[in-house]
Amino acid sequence: MNSAGSVTVLELGDLTLPALWLRDACGCDQCRHPGTGQRLVGSARVARLFPDTAVTRHEVADGRLTVVFAPDGHRSTFDLDWLARNAPGRAARTADQSERGRVLWTSTDLPAGPPRVAWDAYLRSPVAMATALGAVSALGVAILTEVPARPGMVLTVARTFGFVRETNYGALFDVRIEPNPTHLAYTGAELAPHTDNPYRDPVPTVQLLHCLRTAGEGGDSVLVDGFAAASRLRDVDPAAFETLTRVWLPFRYDGPMTILTARAPLITLDDEGAVTQVRWNDRALQPPDVGPDRMAEVYRALAAFAAVLEAPDLAVSPRLAPGDCLIFDNTRVLHGRTAFQPDPAGGGRHLQGGYVDMDGLRGTLDLLRRDGGGARLVPTAPPPSGVPVARTARAAAPAVAR
Template sequence: MPQVTLSADGRQLTLQTDSTSLRFHALWLRDNAIDGATRDPGNGQRLITMADLPAETTLTQASLTDGTLMLTFGPDGHSARYDLGWLVANAYDKPQPRDAGRLPAQTSAWTSALNATVPTGAYPEVAQSDSARAAWLEHIRRYGFAKMTNLPVQSGNLFKIVDLFGYVRETNYGRHFEVRTEVNPTNLAYTGLGLQAHTDNPYRDPVPSLQVLSCLENSAEGGENMVVDGFACALRLKEINPEGFDLLCKYTARFEYAGSAGVKLQSRRPMIELAPDGTLQAVRFNSRSIAPLTDVPFDEMEAYYAAYRQLSEIIDDTDMEVTFKLEPGEAFIVDNTRVLHARKGYSGAGNRWLQGCYADKDGLLSTLAALESQQEAAA
């Protein structure tokens, strides 16, 4: 049977189960109470601020009944109930690694081996079935990209994909943009040139965190799409050059775009961005849009450039890429904070017409979390 004990000063609680012992601070428990006086019962948002809680919050009583912990706090005498399962799931009294370069939870790094099983969903099924939609969205969370097939071949069909989880993010390129050869293009994406794998719009802060590209015509020779896992590339760099990895994390690069009238976008972010605990947060890589590097000290600039070159070579390695040629009615989506996308060059014969748009990952993750909660409740 679980047991609870309070410290002599009432500032800590220890929950002892068969397998573990977990400690909680009184102030943390009070802050996370879910009673009606602390949180709105409808939306779960806090009704209090930290200034409303006594600085010297303590625990005066604790009792366990049928998996529920009842606590009374001092000095205000407030009482609240806690589900033991919730406490265990949210426990913070545990080892918390802080090594640089850890993958985020629920993600998997990948290389060209994923060509054998490219994550894919069929639009009619994904649009009509919550379980199919959750499975497709989970692919994006895990791998940072996924294909979509069986879309209606019509202009604007990419909005149907975004409607599955969120909203289009409009930019200076418009609500969507056309990707096909143009005369005097404002962006190299609108030519037949091959493009190195890159993340889009690194000159924005924040960057659009999702990009959708949908195919309407593709009879030109060449023009295959490629995707590369930026996290896998960063980890490979760390393995062969840990000092260079640290430099690309430590110093900000500069990115800029001023390719059309009235626009001059600029940002300063690391090429490899880590969370404070060392978890990989984002990769920004775009050789077309990088500005002069001025934030790296003179004595480390050569080593920084060496690491930059190594990362570029890793990204160009065919062992890192997944390649596919989109057919009309097919599309793919990438997590633009992680997955780099590229295009092989294509000839002037035939036609190649894709449409692209941006969206935000928080909407996708919110939709996925809600669908998973529904599935858990129904199980």
């Protein structure tokens, strides 16, 4: 084994490997449970027990790096390919949900609307499933077509990739004209692009809307990439952007049996200043609870963002057909609709919706991409009799599949 002297940072070709990081990343049976793979020695314990960790010896052979640490003499082995992908400064941000790791879009980028994947292909082909879920992860939106236009199917779709989040609206909710509506969504009125449930903490992260019937005229969906809108606001009005990232505003819902409140910034940033969430809903936003000296600043910022959101080039307007199931990131994509009239003959526009947490979608997507054919996918609850479920994970592929 080569002598490295005693170094706190090991330089290996173009890799810079701090000794404490290597000790923390060790995957041996003493550091991780051999059955579950879960850590037995976590980062805090490593930092507390081995603050003066150094590499005393190292050897590279057969595509692996073996190191011996001081002061405890622990020995660790790492695949060089793994180090090349995961060394400090190189690791892919697999859990990064910010604008930095996503594909921002306007209507020019999606002239035909969101990517579409046929339901039958989605169920039978892991490639098609990864295509659809990958579009939701990267673009924030996708449409499954030809999903049977039957009540309750939105839950079947949801359970193919995640756990249904039940709210005061139920496990699923109907979006249609109601005789005595308790919500504007249950009328034929136009709905400006918005995110759902901003008065919750946390907000539902993935939303599904399954079309059972269309309106005779009107009722077209309207979608806006909130990350693209926030990016534009940052460019055209940096002061307004900063205000909406720093000032927490109140949201509220008063229902017959439920009162929900939350305070949050309209635009949330991560530690490096990248947008991670947009929370925009004029119907639920309450008058700002800031001091009088900041009131003009906040109202000016709200007006500036509203003006950006109304830019025609930001919106796409797909008309959902019966069987189309829209799946989108509710922390990013704003959705709305054009106005429509009730059908005098009965029926009329009818969507069913539901919510799923984003970690379920991304976890399923990672499973599909992880190892060709090695993973097995099952829904979180049994689908109706006769509905097949994708079982074998393979690599993800093209942007559109049927």
